[in-house]
Amino acid sequence: MRDGLTIGEFATLSHLSVRTLRRYHEAGLLEPATVDPFTNYRYYESDQIPTAQVIHRLRQLDMPLAEVKSILATDDPEKRAEFIAGHLRRLEAELDRTRAAVVSLRQLLRPAAAELEVELRSVPARSVAAINTPAVALEDALSWFDTAMNELDAAFPSTERTGAPGGLYANELFTEGVGAMTVFRPIRRPSRVGRIEILEMPAADLAVTVHAGPHDDIDVTYGRLGAWVVSHTLGIDGPVHETYLVGPRDAVDAERWRTEIGWPVFRVSPA
Structure with a gap:
């Protein structure tokens, strides 16, 4: 039997x-x-x-x-939950990457994209409150950004802020996957608090455009701006500037987000 x-x-x-x-x-x-x-x-x-x-x-x-x-x-329920939660986090990250790739592909395959509006702008030197890291992996950049920006927001209330927050991103962050990154806020009276420093930002000449909507396809706008720079002016080495005119801290609806991208260019002659 x-x-x-x-x-x-x-x-x-x-x-x-x-x-x-x-x-x-x-x-x-x-x-x-x-x-x-x-x-x-x-x-x-x-x-x-x-x-x-x-x-x-x-x-x-x-x-x-x-x-x-x-x-x-394992017989430990907490360890089991930890294993599963870790895997679910990896799945969520992969889902985010897939969604971003789909959005970018749709933009790239759009037959007739609107003409890119670009402004050549001279930005004066200024002092800002900033947090910097000499090296961060591209896949960790978003979490690093959120933590640093939360520190800036906690240190300086809205009454002290004089403009939209921004970020500086070294070319190596995109070309090598690891690079320097800085987030900053223009403040009425910048001061050192914890790891927050006073950053003296030099004057810069930038080719500026605005990316509208979620950041999933911001790489497409980067590519179009880079192509514009190559064909219209002389790009130079230097960190890309981003200014968050309207971002996740300002609007839950991602369609309302507006991100200004500034590409360093050779000095623009005054009009």
Whole structure:
């Protein structure tokens, strides 16, 4: 008399294919309750069905086999939750990257984009309150930006601010994936607070355009501005300037966001 469920019966009940069950057995992820020593037939117990279903759900989320094995191996609910939460964060980040790529592709494939409006602007020297990092990875730039901007907002109330916040981004951040980054706020009386410094920003000549809407496709606007600079004037080395005329701190609706992009150019002669 056989003992337990055959692999075919277990596959039907767990909604995992026979091939998958064999692979999970070989990986030590879900071993049969018994294996007949003469026929090598695998037999499973009914109480293994919930485990099989958990594995199935985790694999649907593209969790690597090694991580699934770690989750099943621990009896600590907090550690299990930590493993799953970490994977979900990675999935969310991947989803954000996919969505941004889709938005950019739609913009790039649009047959007739509106003509880019560019202003050549001379920006005078000024003192601002700023936070700087000499090196940040591109994938960490957004979280670094949020933390730094929160510090600036906490240190200087709205009554002290004299303009929209901005950022300076070294070319290496985009070309190498790691580079210097600065966020700043124009302040009536800039002062040092914690890691906040007083930054003396030199005068600069910029080719300026405005990116409207979410930042998912801001790279398209960067590309169009760069092409304009190449064809109309002389671009120079230097950090790209961004000014957040309307941003996430000002409007929940991303369609209302307005980001000014300033590309450093050779000195513009006065009109």
